[in-house]
Amino acid sequence: YGTQNTNEHGHLTIGGVDTIDLAKTYGTPLFVYDVELIRGRAKGFIDTFEKLGVKAEVAYASKAFSCIAMYQLAQEERLSLDVVSGGELFTAIKSGFPSERIHFHGNNKSYEEIVLAFDTKIGCIVVDNFYEIQLIKEISQEKQQSMKILLRVTPGVEAHTHDFITTGQADSKFGFDLNNGQADRAFKEVVNDEYIELLGLHCHIGSQIFETDGFSLAAEKLMEKIGDWYKNYEFECKVLNLGGGFGIRYTEEDQPLEPQVYVEEMIKTVQAQISKLKLTMPEIWIEPGRSLVGDAGTSLYTIGSHKNVPGIRDYIAVDGGMSDNIRPALYDAKYEAVIANKVNEEKNSTYTVAGKLCESGDKLIVDATLQQADSGDTLAIFCTGAYGYSMASNYNRVPRPAVVFVESGEHQLVIQRESYENIIQNDLPLDLKKGVKS
Numbered sequence: 042y043g044t045q046n047t048n049e050h051g052h053l054t055i056g057g058v059d060t061i062d063l064a065k066t067y068g069t070p071l072f073v074y075d076v077e078l079i080r081g082r083a084k085g086f087i088d089t090f091e092k093l094g095v096k097a098e099v100a101y102a103s104k105a106f107s108c109i110a111m112y113q114l115a116q117e118e119r120l121s122l123d124v125v126s127g128g129e130l131f132t133a134i135k136s137g138f139p140s141e142r143i144h145f146h147g148n149n150k151s152y153e154e155i156v157l158a159f160d161t162k163i164g165c166i167v168v169d170n171f172y173e174i175q176l177i178k179e180i181s182q183e184k185q186q187s188m189k190i191l192l193r194v195t196p197g198v199e200a201h202t203h204d205f206i207t208t209g210q211a212d213s214k215f216g217f218d219l220n221n222g223q224a225d226r227a228f229k230e231v232v233n234d235e236y237i238e239l240l241g242l243h244c245h246i247g248s249q250i251f252e253t254d255g256f257s258l259a260a261e262k263l264m265e266k267i268g269d270w271y272k273n274y275e276f277e278c279k280v281l282n283l284g285g286g287f288g289i290r291y292t293e294e295d296q297p298l299e300p301q302v303y304v305e306e307m308i309k310t311v312q313a314q315i316s317k318l319k320l321t322m323p324e325i326w327i328e329p330g331r332s333l334v335g336d337a338g339t340s341l342y343t344i345g346s347h348k349n350v351p352g353i354r355d356y357i358a359v360d361g362g363m364s365d366n367i368r369p370a371l372y373d374a375k376y377e378a379v380i381a382n383k384v385n386e387e388k389n390s391t392y393t394v395a396g397k398l399c400e401s402g403d404k405l406i407v408d409a410t411l412q413q414a415d416s417g418d419t420l421a422i423f424c425t426g427a428y429g430y431s432m433a434s435n436y437n438r439v440p441r442p443a444v445v446f447v448e449s450g451e452h453q454l455v456i457q458r459e460s461y462e463n464i465i466q467n468d469l470p471l472d473l474k475k476g477v478k479s
């Protein structure tokens with residue numbers, strides 16, 4: 042787990058910082074990000090492309106975790122950015138991220154969001170549907186401003202962890218179907234447009250994928266389409282974006298490949314197609330989210346109440362839960378944990394880690410193997426860096442946690458803990474006159 046270690050007090054350390062000190066300084070629940078690990082992952086992807094001599098953009102799929110500091114870190118590491126909403130785009134721009142390296146995704150971008158993309162002069166819109174083509178045409182003509190685009194296609198390849206399925210027509214809300222003429226129609230609608238510059242194609246076949254086959258198959262299908270368009274319309278594809286979805290290790294059952302391996306396999310497939318179809322090599326873009334930040338994040342909680350259900354299970358409850366990590370409740374996602382102030386003690390107890398929210402399904406880990414737990418101990422749940430904070434909510438009016446970055450013995454708050462005042466800041470008092478007797 043990156044720079045995680047144990048110090049002389051038997052405390053878990055991350056980035057050379059004692060997590061118990063972090064819990065004291067910033068309170069819990071707390072997300073702690075190992076910045077060195079994120080930098081290493083980013084370099085791993087970028088170096089692989091460089092080593093293979095393939096022009097590339099590695100776009101951080103920032104839905105996994107976004108905030109100003111994270112965007113600044115992505116910029117430092119020469120990543121591009123995938124944003125999926127006006128909110129992410131706004132945050133990226135505010136962080137000073139170079140707009141020409143921002144790619145804008147989404148299956149229902151609003152007029153205002155597309156205007157924002159034009160006004161901030163982003164690098165590329167990943168166009169999802171015919172309605173969006175019309176909006177982009179209108180806006181670009183109004184503004185007399187050009188825009189680079191990719192067409193997002195659904196290749197009929199869907200990957201689910203270890204399995205991938207191929208179907209003629211994927212039942213997906215995203216993109217133009219590659220196999221039934223939709224993608225061709227979209228191509229014709231944009232290819233000769235005065236203001237639209239079609240760079241190429243995009244697909245994303247799924248998330249938390251452990252094998253390379255799905256990526257290779259998708260790359261093959263997209264390259265065939267590109268070959269058709271070259272043959273029939275002399276279209277030169279500049280960019281092939283193969284999305285994200287590279288799996289990470291949450292528990293020992295997960296056996297991901299090194300992130301670089303996915304890239305190497307993709308490129309092999311594309312190069313084979315290039316020579317077969319006599320095309321020029323496009324730039325390869327990818328969009329890793331989880332694999333850049335997932336295992337860099339650790340959640341720290343304080344253990345409070347215990348409940349024993351005789352003969353069935355021992356519950357320990359923490360001061361957060363599904364409001365800061367919805368993944369166990371939503372996806373039955375599995376995690377591993379440790380009692381951060383007792384790392385050297387034997388893991389000889391089994392507890393179900395419950396959250397504090399008023400819902401029986403609010404359990405973070407069922408039957409976790411842990412050190413003997415006491416109230417006041419600090420529980421560290423690993424691998425919560427992706428889709429943890431970013432999917433957090435104020436359910437039960439629980440304030441969102443704080444987020445801290447650590448690196449080389451230093452720590453820095455990057456998102457403040459929400460206060461009760463924050464929670465009510467958008468509320469307005471009742472002002473209807475009905476029921477008031479005059």
Ligand code: LLP
Binds near residue numbers: 102245372427
């Ligand atoms: N590109 C596109 C177009 C995507 O839709 C996604 C994720 C990514 C890239 C990044 O995928 P990653 O490398 O992070 O797997 N909330 C779910 C994951 C949803 C992923 C949605 N799209 C979870 O917590 O597992």
